[in-house]
Amino acid sequence: MVTPVLTIVVPCYNEEEVLPETVFQLSGVLDALIQDQLISNESTLLLVDDGSRDATWELIERFHTTNTFVTGLKLARNAGHQSALLAGLMKAKEHADCVVSIDADLQDDVDAIREFVMKYHEGYDIVYGVRQDRSADTFFKRATAQGFYKLMTRMGVNIHYNHADFRLMSRRTLEKLEHFQEVNLFLRGMVPLLGYPSTKVYFTRKERFAGESKYPLRKMLAFAFDGITSFSVTPIRFVTTMGFLLFALSVVAALYAIIGKIMGATVTGWTSLILSVWFIGGVQLLALGLIGEYIGKIYKEVKRRPLYIIEKEVTAENRELAVQKPSKTAWSK
Known part of the structure; x- marks a missing residue:
C-alpha cells in the first residue's frame, strides 16, 4: 500500500492560548498515523497565521524549529477565515497527496482524522467531518444553526448538514478547486460542486480548549448571508x-x-x-x-484583487534548525 503524504491545514487568528495544545495533539495524530504506515513520514502540519495581533506567528516560528512536522504561512493582513484556509489548501497541494483542514480551537475531534485517512485509502476524494448532534449547544445556537442549514437547502445551495470546514480533500480535488475564481468565498458550498467521490465521518464536537470564539453572532449572521447571496439568486x-x-x-x-x-x-x-x-x-x-x-x-x-498575500513562510526546505523528529511525548507545550 502506497502511503500518501498528508498535510493538516490549520487557519489561526489570535490563537496563542490554544496553539501549543493544538500543535501537540495534531503532531501526535500525525506520528500515530506514520507509525501505523497509513501516511508518509513526509507529512506535515501547516499553520496559517491570518494576520494575528498576538504572538501566534512567533509561536509558529518557535514550533517550526523544534518540531519537524510544523510549517507555517503568515498572511500580510487579516484576510478572513475562508481566505486563510484557501491559502493553506493551495500551498499544501504542492506536495501533499491529501489535505485535512481543521480549526485551531480543537472543537473538532482530532481522532476523526484517522477515519478520514482510512476513507481516503478506500478511494474517496472528499471526506466530510459531520457533527453527530448539537446536544451540547444552547437552545438559541442549536435553533439558529439548524435554521441556517435548512434555509441554505431551500435556497438551492448544496451544503452538508452540520458540516463546517473539517474535511479531507485529495490533491486532484484541490487542483480543480483552484479553478474556482470566486472572490466571495464559501468553501463549504464550493467543495460539493466538485462532484468527486465523497463520504462522511461523524464525530462529537467538543468545547473550545482555550481562548475565545472568533465567530460571535454578528459574524455568524454575516457569514450565513454571504453564503446565501454567493450561491443563490x-x-x-x-x-x-x-x-x-x-x-x-x-x-x-x-x-x-x-x-x-x-x-x-x-x-x-x-x-x-x-x-x-x-x-x-x-x-x-x-x-x-x-x-x-x-x-x-x-x-x-x-x-480580481488577490484573496490573500503571503508575507512569510517557514517550510521544511528553509528550516533553520535541523532536528530529528521527536517522539510524541517530547513535543513541548
Missing part, C-alpha cells in the same frame, strides 16, 4: 414575488381607501400615507438593499 426572486404580492395588496388597500373616502370615513391624508409608506417605501428599501448586496459582490468579483 433565490432572494432576488423572492423580492420579485413579494413585489407582486404587495402590489396586489396595494390594489386591495386602494379600493378600500377609495370606498372609505366616498363614504367619508377617512382622515384627510391617510390614504396617500398608508399607500406610499407602508407598502411602497418598505418594499423599495428592502429590494434596493438586496440588489445592492448582489451588486457589491459583482463589484468585488470584477476587481
Whole structure:
C-alpha cells in the first residue's frame, strides 16, 4: 500500500492560548498515523497565521524549529477565515497527496482524522467531518444553526448538514478547486460542486480548549448571508414575488381607501400615507438593499484583487534548525 503524504491545514487568528495544545495533539495524530504506515513520514502540519495581533506567528516560528512536522504561512493582513484556509489548501497541494483542514480551537475531534485517512485509502476524494448532534449547544445556537442549514437547502445551495470546514480533500480535488475564481468565498458550498467521490465521518464536537470564539453572532449572521447571496439568486426572486404580492395588496388597500373616502370615513391624508409608506417605501428599501448586496459582490468579483498575500513562510526546505523528529511525548507545550 502506497502511503500518501498528508498535510493538516490549520487557519489561526489570535490563537496563542490554544496553539501549543493544538500543535501537540495534531503532531501526535500525525506520528500515530506514520507509525501505523497509513501516511508518509513526509507529512506535515501547516499553520496559517491570518494576520494575528498576538504572538501566534512567533509561536509558529518557535514550533517550526523544534518540531519537524510544523510549517507555517503568515498572511500580510487579516484576510478572513475562508481566505486563510484557501491559502493553506493551495500551498499544501504542492506536495501533499491529501489535505485535512481543521480549526485551531480543537472543537473538532482530532481522532476523526484517522477515519478520514482510512476513507481516503478506500478511494474517496472528499471526506466530510459531520457533527453527530448539537446536544451540547444552547437552545438559541442549536435553533439558529439548524435554521441556517435548512434555509441554505431551500435556497438551492448544496451544503452538508452540520458540516463546517473539517474535511479531507485529495490533491486532484484541490487542483480543480483552484479553478474556482470566486472572490466571495464559501468553501463549504464550493467543495460539493466538485462532484468527486465523497463520504462522511461523524464525530462529537467538543468545547473550545482555550481562548475565545472568533465567530460571535454578528459574524455568524454575516457569514450565513454571504453564503446565501454567493450561491443563490433565490432572494432576488423572492423580492420579485413579494413585489407582486404587495402590489396586489396595494390594489386591495386602494379600493378600500377609495370606498372609505366616498363614504367619508377617512382622515384627510391617510390614504396617500398608508399607500406610499407602508407598502411602497418598505418594499423599495428592502429590494434596493438586496440588489445592492448582489451588486457589491459583482463589484468585488470584477476587481480580481488577490484573496490573500503571503508575507512569510517557514517550510521544511528553509528550516533553520535541523532536528530529528521527536517522539510524541517530547513535543513541548
